[in-house]
Amino acid sequence: MGITLDAIGPQGSYRARRRQSVPDVTGAPAAELSLVPRLYVSRTLAALRAARPLPSAQRIAALAAAARHFVEDEVAGLSFAEYEHTVARVSGVPLAVVRAATASIAETARLAGQTTGLPRPTGAVEDWRDPATERGSAVWTRRGEVFAVHAAGNHPGPHGLWLEALALGYRVAVRPSRREPLTPHRLVTALHRAGLAAQVALLPTDHDAAGELLSGADLGLVYGGDDVVAKYAGSTVLPQGPGRAKILLTAGTDWRRHLDTIVDSVAGQGGVACINATAVLVDGDPAPLARAIAERLSALPSLPPEDPKAVLPVQNLAGARAMESFVLAQARGTRPWLGGDGIADDLGDGSAALRPAVFQVDRADARQLRVEVPFPCVWVAPWSPANGPAPLRDSLVLTVFTEDPGLVEDLLDEPTISNVYVGDHPTHWLRPGVPHDAYLGEFLMRTKTVIR
Structure with missing residues (x-):
């Protein structure tokens, strides 16, 4: 088993004592994933909370740089082509679908400067220093500081969604699916290399420590069935359920x-x-x-x-x-x-x-x-x-x-x-800048009136 997927905290990679085999579709081991303990989760969340977000322009530039690292770098010993091949073998998703999804993730990161502001109300400004606040204006502000993601493993594509939280200044902690952890590991590595090490972490955990991740964050995102939707509807955790x-x-x-x-x-x-x-x-x-x-x-x-x-x-x-x-x-x-x-x-x-x-x-x-x-x-x-x-x-x-x-x-x-x-638009049509299930920014942000 040559592929090792470590956790990634603000200080870099962390190889936990507990590790789990990630099989391919035949059941053969394809990678080994570190599982971090509850204490590591809580300390990482505290470090993310203590970090200040970068200015907006720097965040957007870092996301664009991360897109390049995502598709050009060797990560965990894998070239980009080897990574896509392995994702197909592990997840069972056809290689052509994996390639389209990874291209979409990179495009989402590159276009963050054009798309992140789309959910903002037309009557609100992005920064309290905007001249409009001298007369009184709504300002688009975060509802919290730390955003936790329990990622899905059925398809690489959803990993493009939580990039919006980073673009808005949230610090993000991602718990990868043990079914397909390669995409979030590669993406978080790329974000660290682009200068966002203090802003994002990869926290593979068992079920017990997973609860710590959601409870320790201000807001969260989870994927699951109808039971997950019913459990979290109306809470500080946004459920993503069946599409139907x-x-x-x-x-x-x-x-x-x-x-x-x-x-x-x-x-x-x-x-x-x-x-x-x-x-x-x-x-x-x-x-x-x-x-x-x-x-x-x-x-x-x-x-x-x-x-x-x-x-x-x-x-x-x-x-x-x-x-x-x-x-x-x-x-x-x-x-x-x-x-x-x-x-x-x-x-x-x-x-x-x-x-x-x-x-x-x-x-x-x-x-x-x-x-x-x-x-x-x-x-x-x-x-x-x-x-x-x-x-x-x-x-x-x-x-x-x-x-x-x-x-x-x-x-x-x-x-x-x-x-x-x-008309003739397949149900899977989607592009950066249009909402998937409403804009994530509608959940992450709110308006406040500022006059100065």
């Missing part, structure tokens, strides 16, 4: 013209992201569309995740079999168009590709529409205007094909639909 992204095709829409977008929404990015479509609702008979989606998805190849042509996620064989059992149990009573005989495709090395699945349900409110799994799996359902927006609620993204502007307004007014894409 959907597509709606209203009457008069020729789905054949939009099949590329629909299939891409389901299977793009390997189908592992929270912004992949998990449900398609059709005003009319859903069977022809379900059949067409299944025909397209059935042609996707099963390949090891590090293969440049891989498009499907891979898990260890036991995990893939467990996922298969779960999906088939959830699909009882539905009409299977693809995946009804199983989805775990043994690759012969202890791993399995997760093959796509398409199931047709008979109601717009079928319970299966809330089932989200980390591979291309979609539930196709009938919908009519009489159903209204209710079946579309709790969607991170809704792509809608309609000529009815009143429906678009109703969907925008629905508070549980985070993003509405009208």
Whole structure:
């Protein structure tokens, strides 16, 4: 096991006594991760709190420099290409998806100067020294000083999100997922090399010390399922739960013209992201569309995740079999168009590709529409205007094909639909500067009136 991933505190790398093996998709050890004790967490949080944020211009410049270190440097003995290859082998996310995600992280860091201020109200200024405060003005201020992140491990992309907190002057402590710790380790290393050593730390921990991280910070970010959302909703911790992204095709829409977008929404990015479509609702008979989606998805190849042509996620064989059992149990009573005989495709090395699945349900409110799994799996359902927006609620993204502007307004007014894409835009469309699930800055910041 040649890759060692140490914790990273304000003073640099820290190799803990307790270490955990990080396996690849076959179960073979790929790296070793230090696990820091509770005392190290509390001392690191105290050091972060004591550090003063750099001036805004220096923070932005450091983030741009970190983008270069992220893609150009050798970290933990790995070149950038070797790092991406290893992430694919460890996470099971296809290499092409990893490459797109790491490019997005670097772009997010480079563009921080252009995007960080976008959530700021137009009536507020960034600094109390702004001349506007001589007459009285709102000032955009932090709600705290230390921000803790319990990172996700299903996809590298979300690590671009917490960079916004650094750009706003927070000191950030990241607890990496033990499933894929390579990306946060590389990113925090790059940030340290760019001059932000006192501002950001990497704190791999066990479950017991993880609680110390959230309780010792002013604000936090966690990823998880519905239980995590329910636990932290309305607190100082921002939960990021299931996406349950959907597509709606209203009457008069020729789905054949939009099949590329629909299939891409389901299977793009390997189908592992929270912004992949998990449900398609059709005003009319859903069977022809379900059949067409299944025909397209059935042609996707099963390949090891590090293969440049891989498009499907891979898990260890036991995990893939467990996922298969779960999906088939959830699909009882539905009409299977693809995946009804199983989805775990043994690759012969202890791993399995997760093959796509398409199931047709008979109601717009079928319970299966809330089932989200980390591979291309979609539930196709009938919908009519009489159903209204209710079946579309709790969607991170809704792509809608309609000529009815009143429906678009109703969907925008629905508070549980985070993003509405009208027309041929896949549900996984995203770029720096647009909110994912609202701007993170809306959670991190507040306005105060200053007059001087």
